[in-house]
Amino acid sequence: MYTLEQNFLALALWAYTAALAAALVFLWTRGPFSSRATLVLCGLGAGLQVAGLVMRSIAGGRWPFASLFEFLLLFALGTAVSTLVVAARYRLPEVTPFLLLVVVGLMAYASVIARPAEPLVPALQSYWLQFHVATAILAYGAFAAACGVAAVRLARGRGANEKSLPGLDRLAHRLIAFGFAFLTLVIITGAVWAEEAWGAWWSWDPKETWALITWLVYAFYLHAYTARGWRGRRAAWLIVGGFAVVLFTLLGVTLLLPGMHSY
Amino acid sequence: MFGIAPRARENPLLSVRIFLGVIAFLAAACTLASLIPQREISAFYLHHYGPILGRLIVFAGLDRAYQAWWFVAAEAWLVLSMGACTWRRAMMWRRLGGAPARHRIAQLSLALAHLGVLLILATLILRPYTHRADYVNVAEGGIAGLARHAYPFDLYVRRFTVDVYPDGTPKQYTTLVEVRESGKIKRVARIAVNHPLRHRGTTVYQYNWGWLVRGTVTRAGATRLFEIPSGTAVDLAGGCSLHLHFYPDFALDAAGAPSSRSPLPRRPRVFYVLYRDGRPETFGLAAPGETASLPDGNLVVQGYKPYTGLQVKREPTLPLTFLGFGLTAAGLALYYTLRLTRAQNSTEG
Numbered sequence: 001m002y003t004l005e006q007n008f009l010a011l012a013l014w015a016y017t018a019a020l021a022a023a024l025v026f027l028w029t030r031g032p033f034s035s036r037a038t039l040v041l042c043g044l045g046a047g048l049q050v051a052g053l054v055m056r057s058i059a060g061g062r063w064p065f066a067s068l069f070e071f072l073l074l075f076a077l078g079t080a081v082s083t084l085v086v087a088a089r090y091r092l093p094e095v096t097p098f099l100l101l102v103v104v105g106l107m108a109y110a111s112v113i114a115r116p117a118e119p120l121v122p123a124l125q126s127y128w129l130q131f132h133v134a135t136a137i138l139a140y141g142a143f144a145a146a147c148g149v150a151a152v153r154l155a156r157g158r159g160a161n162e163k164s165l166p167g168l169d170r171l172a173h174r175l176i177a178f179g180f181a182f183l184t185l186v187i188i189t190g191a192v193w194a195e196e197a198w199g200a201w202w203s204w205d206p207k208e209t210w211a212l213i214t215w216l217v218y219a220f221y222l223h224a225y226t227a228r229g230w231r232g233r234r235a236a237w238l239i240v241g242g243f244a245v246v247l248f249t250l251l252g253v254t255l256l257l258p259g260m261h262s263y
Numbered sequence: 264m265f266g267i268a269p270r271a272r273e274n275p276l277l278s279v280r281i282f283l284g285v286i287a288f289l290a291a292a293c294t295l296a297s298l299i300p301q302r303e304i305s306a307f308y309l310h311h312y313g314p315i316l317g318r319l320i321v322f323a324g325l326d327r328a329y330q331a332w333w334f335v336a337a338e339a340w341l342v343l344s345m346g347a348c349t350w351r352r353a354m355m356w357r358r359l360g361g362a363p364a365r366h367r368i369a370q371l372s373l374a375l376a377h378l379g380v381l382l383i384l385a386t387l388i389l390r391p392y393t394h395r396a397d398y399v400n401v402a403e404g405g406i407a408g409l410a411r412h413a414y415p416f417d418l419y420v421r422r423f424t425v426d427v428y429p430d431g432t433p434k435q436y437t438t439l440v441e442v443r444e445s446g447k448i449k450r451v452a453r454i455a456v457n458h459p460l461r462h463r464g465t466t467v468y469q470y471n472w473g474w475l476v477r478g479t480v481t482r483a484g485a486t487r488l489f490e491i492p493s494g495t496a497v498d499l500a501g502g503c504s505l506h507l508h509f510y511p512d513f514a515l516d517a518a519g520a521p522s523s524r525s526p527l528p529r530r531p532r533v534f535y536v537l538y539r540d541g542r543p544e545t546f547g548l549a550a551p552g553e554t555a556s557l558p559d560g561n562l563v564v565q566g567y568k569p570y571t572g573l574q575v576k577r578e579p580t581l582p583l584t585f586l587g588f589g590l591t592a593a594g595l596a597l598y599y600t601l602r603l604t605r606a607q608n609s610t611e612g
Contacts, residue, residue, distance in 0.1 A: 119428045122435050122456035181595045188588045197457050199396065199468040199574045201584060202387060204329050209297045216290040220283055227279040257297060 005059060006114070008052030009073070013107045015045030016080065020104050023096040035093040039084060042100065046080045049073065049107075060117025065133040066124050068254055070117075072110035074133065075250065076103045078141030082175075086145050090171055094155070095148035102144055109251075128193035135185040140246055142179030143218075146172045147243035150236040169231045172239055173222075180218045187211055206257035210249040217242045276347035285344070289337050296328035330391065338388050345381040349374050369601055376594030382587030386580040394578045400492065402475055402570040407440075409575060415463050416444045421451070423472065423571040431512070431525030436469050438571040454573065464577060471572025474509040476533055482560035492570065501539070505557075508534045509567055513548070521548075533564045 019041035026034035053073060056064045064070040083099040086092050120129075149172040153165065190208070195201040202208060221238050224230035230238070275281055299320060300307070308326060309317035324331030352374035359367045397414075399407045407418040419441040426434040437455040441448045442462055452460045460467040477490040480497055489497045493509035508521070513532035516522040521534050536546040537557055549555040555562045 119432065119434065122433060125435070126457045178599075181599055184591060184595060188592060192585070192588060195581070196459065197468075199459065199466065199470065199576050201581075202390075204296070204301070206297050209293050213290050213293050213297075216286045216293075220286050220290070223279060224283060228283070253297075 005052050005055035008048050008055060009107075009111070009114075012045045012048035012052060013104070013111060015041050015048055016076075016100060016103050016107055019045060020097065020100040023093075023100050026093060027097055035087075038093065038096050038100075039087055042080055042083055042087075042096070042103075045103075046077060046084070049077050049080070053077070056117050060119075062117070062120060063130060064117065065129050066120055067115070067118070069110055069113050069115060071133065071136075071250070072106050072113075074137045075140050075144075076106040076110065078137040079103050079106070079144040082141040082145035083148070086148065086171075086175075092149065092152065092168075092171070094152045095145070098151040099144060099148040102147075123197050126193055126196065128189055128196070132186060132189040132193060135182045135189060139179045139182035139186055140250070142175045142182065143243050143246050146175035146179065146239050149175065150239035153236040154233060154240070165232070169235065172236070173225050176218055176221055176239065176242075180215075180222060183211070183215055183218065187215060206253045207249070210245070210253050210257075214242070214245050214249050217245050274347065276344045277351060282341075282344050285337050285340050289334070289341075292328055292334055292337070295325060296334075299325050299328070301329070302327060335388060338384055342381055342385050342388070345377050345384070349377045349381060352377070365601055365605065369598060372594045372597035372601065374594070375590050376598065379587045379589070379591030379594055382583055382590065386584040386587065389580055390578070393580050394576070396574055396576040398470060398572065398574055400471070400473070400570045400572050402568050405570075407573060407575075412575070414465060414575065416442055416449065416465075418467065418573070419443055420571060423569050425472070425526045425569070427525060427527060431527070433526055436472055436571075438469060438573065440467075464579075466576050466578075468574040468576065469571070470574035473570055473572065474511065474567050475570050476507050476509050476564065477566045477568075478533075478562060478564040480505055480557070480560065480562050482557065496538075503544075504538045505562065506536045506538065510534065511567075528567070531567060533567075535562060 019038050022034050022038040022041055025031075026038055053064050056070070064073065079099055080103050083096055083103065086095050086099070149168055153168040153172065156165065156168070187208075190211070191201040194203070194208075217238070221230070221235065221242060224238070225235060300311075303326060305317075305321050305326075308320045311317070312320060320326055324333065328334055352370050356367055356370040356374065359370060397409075397412045399409070401407050401418070401420045403420055403423055405420050407420070409417045420438060421441060422439040424437050424439075426437065428434050435455050437453055440452055440454060440460070442450050442452060442460070449462075452462075454460045454467055454469050456469050459469070474493040475490055476493055477488075479486050479488050480499065481487075482499060482503075487497070487499075491497060491507065493507065496504040496506040498504050510521055510523040510532050511526060511528040511530075512524040513530045514522060514524045521532075524530075531551055533549045533551075534546070535549060535555065537544045545558060547555050549562060549564045551564050551566055553564060555564075
């Protein structure tokens with residue numbers, strides 16, 4: 001079972017890498033074939049990854065929500081799905097190189113720290129685990145998609161495509177608003193669970209603190225967008241910076257500032 | 264229409280610019296506080312950051328940032344600002360009497376979400392003053408002694424167990440207790456990780472556990488009985504101390520250091536180090552029932568038993584915090600359901 005899981009996840013990484021290559025070709029040629037190939041390969045990668053995660057769930061006897069390795073896989077899957085949504089539904093294929101770079105990077109790092117599914121330690125034996133991690137995947141996936149849209153916004157800049165720019169601002173805002181709601185739920189579910197497990201709903205643990213910093217950054221963006229009219233390159237840079245904070249919260253805190261969230 | 268209320272020039276609490284400045288300040292403060300070790304002694308900062316930066320950190324309160332007056336003041340400003348904003352939204356909601364229902368519901372949902380965040384933040388500020396936690400270590404057959412800490416009940420530990428998976432890793436830590444009031448058993452309860460005990464406004468958590476080591480140490484003809492937690496020391500005369508560490512399933516790890524393969528007492532050993540004037544003089548390994556020689560005498564490890572570490576907590580503001588969680592979640596759910604419905608209607612229309 002473990003070997004099957006490894007095989008599916010390895011194939012998923014290859015499919016994402018091929019999708020990234022197709023996306024880079026699209027950036028160069030702007031052709032419909034490379035655009036379609038990107039989405040097909042990305043979808044294939046997502047399907048293979050789901051199969052790998054199902055194998056892991058069967059092998060471990062639980063949902064794959066318990067370690068950094070599993071969370072990286074889920075984050076990559078969430079970003080891959082948001083890539084498909086943004087590129088296909090909103091007809092924004094230019095976003096694919098940025099987002100697939102994130103997906104491939106997450107999957108590559110996950111492959112380095114891969115380990116078999118282990119049973120849950122006592123602190124993780126709670127139904128809050130599912131809610132907390134699932135809301136985090138939705139939030140982070142949306143922030144990744146918004147970062148991709150912001151990157152496209154910055155790449156287009158001023159010029160012939162100025163008419164499309166307000167649409168990009170609005171799309172990015174909607175993605176951030178969606179992600180912010182789920183990030184709020186991540187913090188709430190985490191706090192309720194921490195109260196049950198550790199007797200303290202907030203203890204300024206590094207992971208908690210950086211989740212709050214992420215929340216403050218996006219709260220700043222939403223209020224600046226709505227009440228102060230922040231649009232354009234300034235807002236786009238803030239969105240990109242926000243996603244850098246997301247990545248630090250996920251990886252930087254785990255590697256550099258360990259605390260009670262170290263699993 | 265669904266956005267923040269218009270800027271109010273007269274009231275700084277309603278100024279979005281000031282609000283943005285405060286949350287940017289808090290984000291920066293939290294970043295610094297997460298990178299600078301908190302609650303260490305002053306000498307630590309002088310040693311690690313140098314005399315100038317170290318003194319600056321202590322002077323600015325960055326060593327206790329989350330309790331610093333400027334941090335609490337920023338939090339308090341947010342509470343007041345969100346309170347003013349929520350009030351303004353509530354007034355707008357009333358004035359929208361003739362407006363379409365979705366406009367009124369949108370204002371209400373945002374007001375609920377802001378009120379929820381306000382409650383969470385307010386209880387976070389008050390927490391250090393209202394929250395009380397005590398930690399007790401109790402062996403099987405022992406009483407927690409909560410009456411000494413002015414709690415209205417006490418706990419008698421019937422049994423403490425560590426369940427393990429087949430590979431030896433811990434599965435659950437469980438304490439079976441009798442809750443006693445005025446010497447009478449009110450109920451028998453199980454405390455485990457993620458399963459605290461709640462009784463009369465107090466919550467008891469499975470916080471920690473360890474081993475008590477019992478034995479005697481003989482020096483200069485005098486024998487002293489001890490029962491101490493593993494990892495602590497027996498103070499002896501002449502500037503000596505005997506440090507003991509219990510390993511329930513003793514083995515050497517890959518680096519040759521003492522470790523335990525599992526939490527179960529399959530191969531119990533006590534690793535001891537005798538210090539004289541702060542310097543290690545001798546060390547060794549002893550099994551229960553064995554006599555280990557020391558320079559002036561000997562050590563006899565008689566036995567060991569587990570103890571459970573319980574956290575006993577009272578937090579009167581917790582219901583308000585949870586109310587804040589509920590209001591925030593409800594407000595967000597209502598707001599986004601409304602937006603989704605509006606998007607679907609505009610698509611179908």
